[in-house]
Amino acid sequence: MAEKIDCAVIGAGVVGLAIARKLAMSGREVVILEAEDAFGTHTSSRNSEVIHAGIYYETGSLKARLSVPGRKALYTYCEQHQVDHKHIGKVVVACDETELPGLKKYKDQAEINGVHDLQMLDQAELARLEPEVKCVAGFLSPSTGIIDSHGLMLAYLGDAEEHGASLALSSPVQSGAVRDDGKLLEVGGSAGMSLLCNTVVNSAGLNAQAVARSIAGVPAHTIPPTYYAIGHYYTLSGKTPFAHLVYPVARQDWLGVHVTVDLGSRVKFGPDFGWIDRIDYRFDESREQAFYKAIRRYYPGLKDGALVPGYTGIRPRITGPGEPAQDFLIYGKETHGVAGLVNLFGMESPGLTSSLAIADYVAPLAT
Ligand SMILES: Cc1cc2nc3c(=O)[nH]c(=O)nc-3n(C[C@H](O)[C@H](O)[C@H](O)COP(=O)(O)OP(=O)(O)OC[C@H]3O[C@@H](n4cnc5c(N)ncnc54)[C@H](O)[C@@H]3O)c2cc1C
Numbered sequence: 001m002a003e004k005i006d007c008a009v010i011g012a013g014v015v016g017l018a019i020a021r022k023l024a025m026s027g028r029e030v031v032i033l034e035a036e037d038a039f040g041t042h043t044s045s046r047n048s049e050v051i052h053a054g055i056y057y058e059t060g061s062l063k064a065r066l067s068v069p070g071r072k073a074l075y076t077y078c079e080q081h082q083v084d085h086k087h088i089g090k091v092v093v094a095c096d097e098t099e100l101p102g103l104k105k106y107k108d109q110a111e112i113n114g115v116h117d118l119q120m121l122d123q124a125e126l127a128r129l130e131p132e133v134k135c136v137a138g139f140l141s142p143s144t145g146i147i148d149s150h151g152l153m154l155a156y157l158g159d160a161e162e163h164g165a166s167l168a169l170s171s172p173v174q175s176g177a178v179r180d181d182g183k184l185l186e187v188g189g190s191a192g193m194s195l196l197c198n199t200v201v202n203s204a205g206l207n208a209q210a211v212a213r214s215i216a217g218v219p220a221h222t223i224p225p226t227y228y229a230i231g232h233y234y235t236l237s238g239k240t241p242f243a244h245l246v247y248p249v250a251r252q253d254w255l256g257v258h259v260t261v262d263l264g265s266r267v268k269f270g271p272d273f274g275w276i277d278r279i280d281y282r283f284d285e286s287r288e289q290a291f292y293k294a295i296r297r298y299y300p301g302l303k304d305g306a307l308v309p310g311y312t313g314i315r316p317r318i319t320g321p322g323e324p325a326q327d328f329l330i331y332g333k334e335t336h337g338v339a340g341l342v343n344l345f346g347m348e349s350p351g352l353t354s355s356l357a358i359a360d361y362v363a364p365l366a367t
Contacts, residue, residue: 021157085145
């Protein structure tokens with residue numbers, strides 16, 4: 001006999017937890033099903049921990065529409081819930097004249113997206129802000145920040161639990177079926193169970209497509225292909241030479257090897273970009289020379305031997321090599337025809353920044 005519940009959220013990453021929080025706080029009964037034995041062990045703890053301003057995203061895309069309100073809501077949330085964060089600010093720099101049109105493009109896109117606080121800076125002004133950075137021009141984004149993503153997830157989970165939600169760890173969803181009386185989920189793990197749910201939110205990150213495919217009755221044409229793009233981070237040994245995050249103008253469909261400073265003032269460089277064919281977080285140390293080369297374009301003072309291998313993260317992509325990066329795909333009944341089912345695909349950056357706004361967007365689809 002299946003146990004009946006109102007909502008199941010599959011995946012306890014930052015997005016799944018934000019959605020579970022929102023649903024629980026609106027009075028719904030919520031169970032969060034997480035395959036691992038802890039929450040947030042995949043993409044939500046393997047990212048840059050940057051609160052993005054919302055500059056780059058294509059006009060009208062979900063990324064553009066959710067990142068700006070998401071960022072504002074996140075700062076307020078962090079202040080109210082004592083989640084560690086900092087308005088550190090970011091400088092985006094053109095390393096040579098050929099990159100100046102890229103800067104202008106960002107500034108124009110930012111205006112369209114509602115980010116009106118960028119301050120254009122000449123070489124001398126940038127030299128005062130970031131003496132170690134070599135560039136010809138740039139801008140400052142004062143509303144870019146950094147955050148403790150684990151602390152944020154803990155706060156979301158706390159809110160959800162306070163409103164009656166429960167987190168089931170080591171509970172992988174293995175299969176399911178759309179039935180007239182609800183969505184049936186078969187959950188593995190030691191406490192294996194069958195759950196009959198009014199609502200299912202599939203927020204399984206890198207596995208979201210596989211989970212959707214395992215639920216009989218979800219039309220195959222509404223499930224995008226799966227691609228994985230790994231990013232490596234190197235850390236810098238010694239004291240930080242930077243006061244802000246530093247991003248070079250992007251040269252491909254990613255943001256380049258940029259500088260992030262964490263809340264402990266440690267500097268990390270990355271992520272880079274490479275296609276892989278399965279979820280494998282192993283660090284490929286052969287990338288070191290490419291990092292030195294890319295970083296020295298804007299930080300010529302980088303000393304030999306200063307880079308230390310850090311960690312990797314994997315982007316949950318829905319488009320592959322040679323194709324442009326895609327928007328978030330958040331599919332409800334209008335797309336796949338199944339009431340009370342929401343599938344989230346391609347939740348890469350800026351998913352952390354946008355998490356509260358994503359939850360607001362998903363809640364009405366989850367009825
Ligand atoms: C390299 C990199 C850098 C990034 N930097 C930033 C940044 O600086 N700022 C920003 O805003 N965003 C950033 N992002 C994006 C952000 O990290 C993600 O959008 C966000 O973490 C996605 O959260 P999620 O909950 O969707 O996925 P995840 O954190 O991956 O969570 C999915 C969960 O689902 C679980 N799961 C999987 N399969 C099952 C199953 N069958 N049953 C039950 N549970 C299952 C997994 O165990 C996992 O815990 C970055 C992403 C990457 C890859």
